[in-house]
Amino acid sequence: MRRKRSLLRMAAWLVFSISLVVLAYSTYQAVSAPLEAQQALRQWDELQRETEGGNAARTADENPLSPALVGNLRQMGSDGSSAAPARTAAKGELLGEIAFPSLDQRYAILEGTGSEPLKLGAGHYTGSPLPGEDGNSVLAGHRDTVFRNLGKLKAGDRIEVETTSGRYTYEVTGRRIVDESDADAVQDSAEPLLTLITCYPFTYVGPAPERLLLTAKLIEKAPDS
Structure with a gap:
């Protein structure tokens, strides 16, 4: 009986630990995904500015x-x-x-x-x-x-x-x-x-x-x- 209760406690702890891991991962995803998306958007904006700047520079170099x-x-x-x-x-x-x-x-x-x-x-x-x-x-x-x-x-x-x-x-x-x-x-x-x-x-x-x-x-x- 005592062994059975010990196994149940271990199973409960395992379930609890897994739940914490899942919750932590979900929280990480919820926070990091928008940040990564914003970073990608910033990189795109920077690329666009560089491209536009390059075109402007080439145009300005024309005589x-x-x-x-x-x-x-x-x-x-x-x-x-x-x-x-x-x-x-x-x-x-x-x-x-x-x-x-x-x-x-x-x-x-x-x-x-x-x-x-x-x-x-x-x-x-x-x-x-x-x-x-x-x-x-x-x-x-x-x-x-x-x-x-x-x-x-x-x-x-x-x-x-x-x-x-x-x-x-x-x-x-x-x-x-x-x-x-x-x-x-x-x-x-x-x-x-x-x-x-x-x-x-x-x-x-x-x-x-x-x-x-x-x-x-x-x-x-x-x-x-």
């Missing part, structure tokens, strides 16, 4: 103004002859700002079209006149930053440029999609024009093969007082 596009561009005077720039600026110099009223956006304009100026705003091509001067003033910008909405502008939209020399209003006259190696894409002009250039297509993954050129004519000029 919208390929040498071929402006290879034939010359500064011209009002009589159509070659002319020296009315004013020159140092590389990286802050020249002013460009605004797109219809988009409610404005960005800085800096001298040069290298990687550093284009990180901060629109870059002015040194071989072209400054905004507001006679001739074709060329500005370049990245398709994922300052010129990401350039494709939304249409003929008749205004572009406002302000520099230390004055305030200038341009009117969009047209747009073209050209190959990045098109040497005839950017033309000389004796009249004050503005040409904006960015890589195209906007959603292209990797270095884009084409360029969007938007042209505008000067319609109003207010010299700095």
